[in-house]
Amino acid sequence: MGKKGFVLCVCQGTCPSFTKMDIFAVLSDIRREKLFDYVCLHPQLCVEDGDEFIKVLLSGGETEKLYVAGCDPRMQGKMFRDAFESIGFDKEKHVALDIRNKTTEEAVAAIKKMVEENP
Numbered sequence: 001m002g003k004k005g006f007v008l009c010v011c012q013g014t015c016p017s018f019t020k021m022d023i024f025a026v027l028s029d030i031r032r033e034k035l036f037d038y039v040c041l042h043p044q045l046c047v048e049d050g051d052e053f054i055k056v057l058l059s060g061g062e063t064e065k066l067y068v069a070g071c072d073p074r075m076q077g078k079m080f081r082d083a084f085e086s087i088g089f090d091k092e093k094h095v096a097l098d099i100r101n102k103t104t105e106e107a108v109a110a111i112k113k114m115v116e117e118n119p
C-alpha cells in the first residue's frame with residue numbers, strides 16, 4: 001500500500017494569507033490525528049528548488065497520494081505539473097487544498113475534510 005504524504009506550503013511564511021494560523025500547530029495537530037504517513041513543511045514549492053523537492057520526494061515511488069495545502073488548487077496543478085510529469089507521478093494523485101486566510105482550527109478542519117473527501 002502506497003503512502004499518503006502531506007506538504008504544507010506557506011509562501012515563505014511572510015505572506016499575510018498565512019499569518020492567522022500557527023503553522024507548527026497545524027502540522028502537530030494533523031500528525032497527532034495520524035491522517036497521513038508523513039507530513040512536512042515547505043516554504044515555497046513553486047520555485048526551482050521546490051520542483052526539486054517534489055521530484056526527490058516522489059521519485060522513490062513510495063508515495064501513492066500527495067496532499068498539498070497551500071494556495072489555489074488550480075494554481076498548484078499548473079505549478080507542479082512539470083515536476084510531476086518529469087518523474088511520472090500521476091497528477092490525479094495530487095490532492096490540493098487552498099488553506100489561505102484560515103486560523104489554525106479552520107486549517108486543521110479543512111485538512112481533515114480534504115482527506116475524508118479524498119481518501
Ligand code: SF4
Nearest residue numbers: 009011044046070071
Ligand atoms: S506553491 Fe502556492 S502556497 Fe506555495 S509558495 Fe507558491 S504560491 Fe505560495
